[in-house]
Amino acid sequence: ATPVAIMVGTGKGASNGILIKSAEALETAHTVNTVVLDKTGTITEGKPKVTDILTTGLAAEKELLTVAASIEKPSEHPLADAIVEKASELGLVLKTVDRFDSVSGQGVVAVLNGKEYFAGNRALMDSKQVDISSLRSACDSLAENGETPLYFAQGQNLLGVIAVADVVKPTSRQAIEEFKAMGIDVVMLTGDNKRTAEAIRRQLHIDRVVAEVMPQDKESEVRRIQESGKKVAMVGDGINDAPALARADVGIAIGAGTDIAIESADIVLMKSDLLDAVTAVQLSKAVIRNIK
Numbered sequence: 001a002t003p004v005a006i007m008v009g010t011g012k013g014a015s016n017g018i019l020i021k022s023a024e025a026l027e028t029a030h031t032v033n034t035v036v037l038d039k040t041g042t043i044t045e046g047k048p049k050v051t052d053i054l055t056t057g058l059a060a061e062k063e064l065l066t067v068a069a070s071i072e073k074p075s076e077h078p079l080a081d082a083i084v085e086k087a088s089e090l091g092l093v094l095k096t097v098d099r100f101d102s103v104s105g106q107g108v109v110a111v112l113n114g115k116e117y118f119a120g121n122r123a124l125m126d127s128k129q130v131d132i133s134s135l136r137s138a139c140d141s142l143a144e145n146g147e148t149p150l151y152f153a154q155g156q157n158l159l160g161v162i163a164v165a166d167v168v169k170p171t172s173r174q175a176i177e178e179f180k181a182m183g184i185d186v187v188m189l190t191g192d193n194k195r196t197a198e199a200i201r202r203q204l205h206i207d208r209v210v211a212e213v214m215p216q217d218k219e220s221e222v223r224r225i226q227e228s229g230k231k232v233a234m235v236g237d238g239i240n241d242a243p244a245l246a247r248a249d250v251g252i253a254i255g256a257g258t259d260i261a262i263e264s265a266d267i268v269l270m271k272s273d274l275l276d277a278v279t280a281v282q283l284s285k286a287v288i289r290n291i292k
């Protein structure tokens with residue numbers, strides 16, 4: 001495109017809160033035929049709330065929530081924030097852990113009053129040999145409903161499950177429909193479990209979902225799609241999205257996201273609205289049309 005067309009396109013983007021960092025990004029966006037969307041914080045608000053508490057009977061509900069919030073307090077994960085917030089709404093008094101470690105993509109391990117606790121997904125429970133069978137079918141139905149079950153265990157004993165759910169942003173559905181109307185495939189990439197991810201895929205008519213992706217594997221998922229001959233735009237907000245944003249043909253960061261995601265992207269959506277990702281592609285098409 002001519003320098004003038006690029007300037008006009010970049011200016012139009014800026015006035016819509018779409019920060020296009022390079023001429024190359026504006027010129028490449030019109031070739032995209034697959035858009036990869038992160039779930040938490042990109043499609044959803046990224047502020048999960050507690051929706052259900054299930055106990056195995058080893059601890060009362062409030063006791064479970066007190067322990068859960070105490071061991072999640074040092075975590076910076078949004079799921080942990082949801083649990084700590086619920087405990088504080090109920091006025092529960094938290095304890096201080098003796099030890100805390102996070103397990104990437106799975107949860108946390110903590111020591112409280114000299115006892116070891118595990119909090120996280122099914123993979124973490126499996127690796128710690130916690131038997132979750134008493135709550136398995138209840139958890140499966142929560143997940144079918146789009147909620148994320150988090151398991152809490154003291155040693156190998158399952159104490160219960162706290163389910164959390166995150167609200168889909170108001171414009172996500174429309175943005176996904178518009179991408180599809182433009183002939184662009186929509187793929188969702190998430191660390192969340194398969195059932196929950198599939199429920200959201202169905203609800204939003206997303207073409208394909210890749211779930212239970214470890215943080216370090218998002219980039220290779222994008223690369224795999226590129227190797228199948230596709231031009232990929234990736235939209236994300238998290239630290240774990242940064243390498244995938246850099247790898248994609250066009251990396252698009254959510255403005256409310258982490259600094260590292262914003263730095264790694266070619267385009268930043270200042271209003272954090274997924275519809276602006278659609279506008280960015282349309283803008284690129286318009287710029288290219290003008291020069292032909």
Ligand code: ADP
Nearest residue numbers: 040075077080105106107119120121150191192
């Ligand atoms: P994402 O936030 O994109 O879903 P993550 O890799 O951050 O992906 O987390 C993957 C999964 O690991 C979460 O869905 C959750 O089940 C589990 N997990 C991660 N951190 C925590 C935590 N602090 N407490 C409980 N579970 C966690």
Ligand code: MG
Nearest residue numbers: 038040041238
């Ligand atoms: Mg995210």
